[in-house]
Amino acid sequence: MKTVITFGTFDMLHVGHIRILERAKRLGDRLLVGVSSDELNFRKKQKSAIYNEQDRMEIIRSIAFVDDVFLEESLELKGEYIKQFSADILVMGDDWEGRFDMFNDLCQVVYLPRTLGISTTETLEYIRVGA
Template sequence: MNSSDKIYTLPQLQEKLQVWRAQGQKIVFTNGCFDLLHLGHVDYLEKARQLGDKLVLGLNTDASISRIKGPSRPLQDEMSRARVMASLLFVDAVVLFDDNTPLELIKAVQPDILVKGDDYAVEQIVGHEVVMAKGGEVKTVPLVKGYSTTNIVKKIENQLNENR
């Protein structure tokens, strides 16, 4: 299997979800920008996948990241980010979404478990009402402190400024 085989359109993902559910698989969902993959991401996604059988990752499009984080982001284009994320053995599916939040995607996926980092309270997690209303779970996993794409970008910028 190639990593690109794990990148789905929403209709393709919905077909795959039907197969997984028919097999009794528990679906875990998380989302994010994942602009520069770092240890914090790997640890978080690995922990998320351990909560169920299949991990679906909603990935912000370039346009949605620019709206949320500003015109200098993302650093990598959406297909590059999707391939990198799909290459992780504990990520079973990647689907792009263009909204500012993943609410509509969560409604479409209907995961058994919705996961975010422990920098969120459950009631702050977008889509928690949708998942809990159908008897699903909303969980947070501990984040590795000190790792963020924003911090990496700042460190690079500081080093460039020092070398000028």
């Protein structure tokens, strides 16, 4: 049985999130998703998510092909999460290409293409300035 692990904020869930999670699941038998904590998200982006960590975890957990969800509390702990969950494959979006290659000694690292034309940041900006 192959376990796939991935991470993200998953704020303002959109079809790009769904597609990358679905493609990640096809790489293995079990898909685990680490959802960035509110504190981690603020440290990464210097802004708060629209939805809090519990709501974001509940949303991701409700997706049929996601097998389990956990709270990612630190970017520096990715290797520990990979070991803790005995992950065989780490999946990240290709905008992170090469940045997680250091985990190749723990598992296979796969970078999947993002869905073109879809971005949470761009969607929020569109909402802010109006149509």
